Amino acid sequence: MTVPGADVVLLRHGDIGVKSAHVQAAMEGHLAERVAAMLDARGVEGRVEHEWGRLFVRTDEPEGATDAVTDVFGVHTASPARAVPARMDAITDALAATARTVYDGGTFAVEARRTGDHDFTSHDVGHEGGDAIWRAVSDDVDPVVDLDDPDHRFFVEVRDEEAFVFVEKRDGPGGFPVGTQAPLVALISGGIDSPVAGWQAMRRGAPIVPLYLDLGAYGGVDHRERAFATIDTLAQYVPTQDMRPRVVQVGEYVDRLVDAIDSTRMLSYRRFMYRIAEHVADTVDAAGIVTGEALGQKSSQTVRNLNAVDRATRVPIHRPLLTRDKQEIIAAARRIGTYNDATIDAGCQRVAPDKPATRATVAAVEAAEPADLFEWAADAAASVEVVERSRTEGSS
Numbered sequence: 001m002t003v004p005g006a007d008v009v010l011l012r013h014g015d016i017g018v019k020s021a022h023v024q025a026a027m028e029g030h031l032a033e034r035v036a037a038m039l040d041a042r043g044v045e046g047r048v049e050h051e052w053g054r055l056f057v058r059t060d061e062p063e064g065a066t067d068a069v070t071d072v073f074g075v076h077t078a079s080p081a082r083a084v085p086a087r088m089d090a091i092t093d094a095l096a097a098t099a100r101t102v103y104d105g106g107t108f109a110v111e112a113r114r115t116g117d118h119d120f121t122s123h124d125v126g127h128e129g130g131d132a133i134w135r136a137v138s139d140d141v142d143p144v145v146d147l148d149d150p151d152h153r154f155f156v157e158v159r160d161e162e163a164f165v166f167v168e169k170r171d172g173p174g175g176f177p178v179g180t181q182a183p184l185v186a187l188i189s190g191g192i193d194s195p196v197a198g199w200q201a202m203r204r205g206a207p208i209v210p211l212y213l214d215l216g217a218y219g220g221v222d223h224r225e226r227a228f229a230t231i232d233t234l235a236q237y238v239p240t241q242d243m244r245p246r247v248v249q250v251g252e253y254v255d256r257l258v259d260a261i262d263s264t265r266m267l268s269y270r271r272f273m274y275r276i277a278e279h280v281a282d283t284v285d286a287a288g289i290v291t292g293e294a295l296g297q298k299s300s301q302t303v304r305n306l307n308a309v310d311r312a313t314r315v316p317i318h319r320p321l322l323t324r325d326k327q328e329i330i331a332a333a334r335r336i337g338t339y340n341d342a343t344i345d346a347g348c349q350r351v352a353p354d355k356p357a358t359r360a361t362v363a364a365v366e367a368a369e370p371a372d373l374f375e376w377a378a379d380a381a382a383s384v385e386v387v388e389r390s391r392t393e394g395s396s
């Protein structure tokens with residue numbers, strides 16, 4: 001619940017803080033820009049201020065602003081807060097007003113931090129603030145202080161001329177602001193896994209260029225639409241990025257693979273797929289490929305098979321979900337918002353052979369696949385199409 005009179009949102013970052021001073025300063029600048037862009041994209045009024053180690057959004061819409069900023073990569077937590085002058089009477093008044101609104105019984109604690117010169121300590125703030133809260137609510141409830149595990153936490157942060165009163169720290173995605181790493185081509189099939197993998201890459205700062213391979217008769221309109229729907233959802237996290245899907249038609253090539261190869265078919269299909277991604281990466285100056293593969297999840301994802309398929313490309317393949325269980329990935333997809341889009345059943349299952357190889361060698365895969373497989377990939381990639389979507393075209 002937002003504190004009454006909230007007029008600012010405090011933003012904290014996480015991993016940015018372990019960087020050297022000049023990198024941290026640059027990343028905080030990036031973060032401030034991303035926060036401003038997100039507010040703009042969500043239609044929330046707010047002015048972003050940046051001080052060393054901390055960002056603030058001054059706003060008349062603290063709820064909307066908090067919702068928006070907790071979707072920005074790089075934001076670890078955010079707190080809608082009320083700013084008051086850094087005087088004890090102003091702080092205790094704000095705490096009392098907040099307690100009257102949010103305190104519905106149980107135990108409480110005041111947690112105070114302070115930087116700057118003041119004629120009181122953070123211990124004083126805790127003590128006098130606790131008294132003020134007690135007086136504010138003791139007619140209605142029986143307030144009890146518990147500093148270890150309270151039901152209600154009242155936070156006060158005193159910074160120089162101002163003090164901020166708040167009651168919650170809402171989680172953001174953490175990580176780094178998008179754009180602080182080179183781009184990656186993300187192979188997005190629209191299943192449950194690949195959108196989560198793309199999101200994870202963005203969370204660590206790498207913009208993604210979404211690439212969808214249209215399987216023609218093996219996929220269908222639903223398959224394509226679910227991929228686009230997940231990309232639209234991902235695009236909402238990065239309003240400044242160009243998230244238009246890149247689409248390559250591969251149906252006729254898959255037909256040929258199904259006719260030509262049996263047990264190692266999926267592995268050659270992956271090699272073909274990575275090669276297409278490599279071509280796209282070259283055209284957009286991306287420095288790697290992201291997939292939603294997880295160790296052992298499918299026959300094509302055994303350690304040996306991953307080794308065999310990786311040899312097809314000189315571009316590194318990043319697999320953020322490599323060690324995740326399916327249930328963890330599903331939970332992440334639900335949090336991110338891509339789960340529902342991804343549950344339409346379609347696609348690769350129809351390409352897979354009845355008895356897929358699980359311990360393939362590079363030599364065996366190469367021996368079974370058409371000699372010109374990589375030329376097919378080059379031909380297919382040459383007709384890559386950029387699909388215009390109303391919500392996915394970035395503003396910078």
Ligand SMILES: Nc1ncnc2c1ncn2[C@@H]1O[C@H](COP(=O)(O)OP(=O)(O)OP(=O)(O)O)[C@@H](O)[C@H]1O
Pocket residue numbers: 186187188189190191192193194195211212213214215290291292293298347348
């Ligand atoms: N049609 C496609 N377009 C783009 N990428 C694809 C496509 N099919 C597969 N991939 C990529 O290959 C990875 C492994 O393929 P797999 O067959 O396991 O995907 P899936 O089960 O259809 O979807 P997901 O892995 O997203 O749940 C995917 O995570 C994705 O990165």
